[in-house]
Amino acid sequence: MKELKNLTYGIVGLGIMGGALAKAIRAHILSEAGTCGRVLASNRSKAPLVMAQEEAVVDGIYPLDQVSGMLAQCDLVYVCLYPEATLEFLKTHAQDFKPGAVVTDISGVKTHLVTGLPDGLGSHADFIVGHPMAGGEKEGYINSKASFFNNRNYILMPQPYNKPENIELLKSLITAIGFTRIVETDYRTHDYKIAFTSQLCHVIASALVQSADDNRVTEFGGGSYEDLTRIAMINAPLWTELFMADRTELIKHIQKFESQLSLMRTMLETQDAAGMESYLEQVRSKRMSMSRIDTVRKV
Amino acid sequence: MKELKNLTYGIVGLGIMGGALAKAIRAHILSEAGTCGRVLASNRSKAPLVMAQEEAVVDGIYPLDQVSGMLAQCDLVYVCLYPEATLEFLKTHAQDFKPGAVVTDISGVKTHLVTGLPDGLGSHADFIVGHPMAGGEKEGYINSKASFFNNRNYILMPQPYNKPENIELLKSLITAIGFTRIVETDYRTHDYKIAFTSQLCHVIASALVQSADDNRVTEFGGGSYEDLTRIAMINAPLWTELFMADRTELIKHIQKFESQLSLMRTMLETQDAAGMESYLEQVRSKRMSMSRIDTVRKV
Numbered sequence: 001m002k003e004l005k006n007l008t009y010g011i012v013g014l015g016i017m018g019g020a021l022a023k024a025i026r027a028h029i030l031s032e033a034g035t036c037g038r039v040l041a042s043n044r045s046k047a048p049l050v051m052a053q054e055e056a057v058v059d060g061i062y063p064l065d066q067v068s069g070m071l072a073q074c075d076l077v078y079v080c081l082y083p084e085a086t087l088e089f090l091k092t093h094a095q096d097f098k099p100g101a102v103v104t105d106i107s108g109v110k111t112h113l114v115t116g117l118p119d120g121l122g123s124h125a126d127f128i129v130g131h132p133m134a135g136g137e138k139e140g141y142i143n144s145k146a147s148f149f150n151n152r153n154y155i156l157m158p159q160p161y162n163k164p165e166n167i168e169l170l171k172s173l174i175t176a177i178g179f180t181r182i183v184e185t186d187y188r189t190h191d192y193k194i195a196f197t198s199q200l201c202h203v204i205a206s207a208l209v210q211s212a213d214d215n216r217v218t219e220f221g222g223g224s225y226e227d228l229t230r231i232a233m234i235n236a237p238l239w240t241e242l243f244m245a246d247r248t249e250l251i252k253h254i255q256k257f258e259s260q261l262s263l264m265r266t267m268l269e270t271q272d273a274a275g276m277e278s279y280l281e282q283v284r285s286k287r288m289s290m291s292r293i294d295t296v297r298k299v
Numbered sequence: 300m301k302e303l304k305n306l307t308y309g310i311v312g313l314g315i316m317g318g319a320l321a322k323a324i325r326a327h328i329l330s331e332a333g334t335c336g337r338v339l340a341s342n343r344s345k346a347p348l349v350m351a352q353e354e355a356v357v358d359g360i361y362p363l364d365q366v367s368g369m370l371a372q373c374d375l376v377y378v379c380l381y382p383e384a385t386l387e388f389l390k391t392h393a394q395d396f397k398p399g400a401v402v403t404d405i406s407g408v409k410t411h412l413v414t415g416l417p418d419g420l421g422s423h424a425d426f427i428v429g430h431p432m433a434g435g436e437k438e439g440y441i442n443s444k445a446s447f448f449n450n451r452n453y454i455l456m457p458q459p460y461n462k463p464e465n466i467e468l469l470k471s472l473i474t475a476i477g478f479t480r481i482v483e484t485d486y487r488t489h490d491y492k493i494a495f496t497s498q499l500c501h502v503i504a505s506a507l508v509q510s511a512d513d514n515r516v517t518e519f520g521g522g523s524y525e526d527l528t529r530i531a532m533i534n535a536p537l538w539t540e541l542f543m544a545d546r547t548e549l550i551k552h553i554q555k556f557e558s559q560l561s562l563m564r565t566m567l568e569t570q571d572a573a574g575m576e577s578y579l580e581q582v583r584s585k586r587m588s589m590s591r592i593d594t595v596r597k598v
Contacts, residue, residue, distance in 0.1 A: 222432035
């Protein structure tokens with residue numbers, strides 16, 4: 001099997017996630033003496049590339065219009081672009097990858113990718129569909145940290161065309177940079193579940209911010225409102241794209257949530273204290289059972 | 300003015316909040332050499348009292364049926380009971396306080412207290428209506444920490460009968476135990492604002508837990524769902540009482556939130572990407588402007 005420390009890594013899109021991946025690979029995999037691995041990066045704007053090179057996070061930088069020269073050298077490529085741009089990039093550059101390369105992505109929705117690339121990248125390179133469940137509210141390379149991935153979940157959606165040894169290689173990378181749970185599933189389950197755990201939460205946080213009378217409400221808070229709305233400091237173009245791409249599943253989850261909210265409102269309107277107490281007891285016990293389970297399993 | 304370090308403090312109800320207050324007073328006010336202050340505590344069950352005494356957090360313990368003997372000694376009493384029980388306690392023991400004592404509470408709703416005690420405790424003791432905006436998900440003395448109050452908000456609702464020097468005394472205590480912002484307001488504003496920043500958030504978190512298909516959803520999460528539902532590990536009897544007591548205001552806030560949620564759902568249903576992006580831009584900028592403002596001010 002290929003050794004992680006001797007690979008050439010390529011990062012396409014050096015934003016908050018691409019930057020964190022580059023930093024984590026540098027810190028956890030290429031920091032030992034005697035490694036001959038490298039990290040190369042390509043990005044539309046030049047500033048993050050220059051910064052990453054100055055910080056010795058990356059070994060080589062490529063403007064996006066010269067990305068083919070980078071791809072030809074890379075054993076493992078992380079495409080860290082917005083969802084639609086990821087599909088577009090993979091289609092455009094399918095023949096530019098190094099033969100036998102492992103290519104993966106970070107997109108928060110997957111249906112368009114799997115249906116848009118039914119055979120992946122063909123026999124040329126092995127595209128593994130994946131989703132690192134991590135990040136931060138702030139954008140850009142400058143806000144990226146190698147520590148983002150510590151103790152986080154990673155979702156993999158292996159396709160029939162993927163080579164088992166490449167999936168194993170990617171898993172060893174994922175574990176090496178800090179993730180503690182790898183869940184394998186199919187893209188439909190992913191898009192349905194993510195619409196709930198991620199997108200619905202962002203919708204709720206956003207609606208809660210817009211429900212505030214003014215921006216001084218936090219003076220009356222004990223921290224709950226801040227906790228529930230922190231993720232509302234949102235990257236609007238990215239999340240619009242995610243919401244719209246996964247809107248069918250997201251609408252279902254919003255409706256389910258609206259029903260529960262309406263149930264609680266009705267108990268208040270009818271002064272059903274006994275019903276409310278029993279509802280809250282169920283909530284407590286269900287939430288307490290949702291502890292993190294740090295194991296690799298199939299769903 | 301009375302010196303905080305020489306007062307006798309009484310804590311009625313040694314749960315998570317009463318316990319944290321006792322610990323914070325011990326740590327920040329009575330830890331110096333040469334102080335002659337004391338902390339006494341009363342509680343329905345004996346176990347927390349014994350534990351607090353063994354930990355040298357309190358100097359004297361009183362079963363609840365002997366609380367009058369404690370009240371007679373205390374210069375400053377914190378009533379840390381559930382909202383209805385607080386009113387009941389103050390009515391029952393109005394004549395038991397040491398003459399001139401300052402008495403305050405921690406109840407999360409205030410209308411019933413202010414309307415139920417239009418003259419406070421009469422000329423006997425000075426009851427100051429207050430709400431420390433702090434706490435934890437877990438219950439009981441055993442989960443209380445002196446650090447709960449660091450950098451938190453405290454709301455005071457001075458009444459016409461309150462003596463200015465007593466309000467100043469309480470404020471100096473509040474600041475000494477870690478709070479960094481004291482907001483003064485009236486009980487109606489308090490109950491309206493708290494129904495939003497605290498109760499609505501607990502309703503949303505609870506409805507979000509009940510919307511989950513199962514208790515394994517967190518395997519697909521990047522942390523947002525956990526952050527939004529942490530407060531759903533809820534004390535059901537207490538929150539039922541808070542919700543019901545403040546239900547008129549809470550229902551209004553739920554309806555406002557439901558309108559915003561419905562607006563977002565409609566944009567998804569009509570595939571209004573431009574509308575969604577502009578909505579999310581507004582959300583981001585509104586949320587970013589909600590930074591903490593650590594000053595004492597009147598609202």
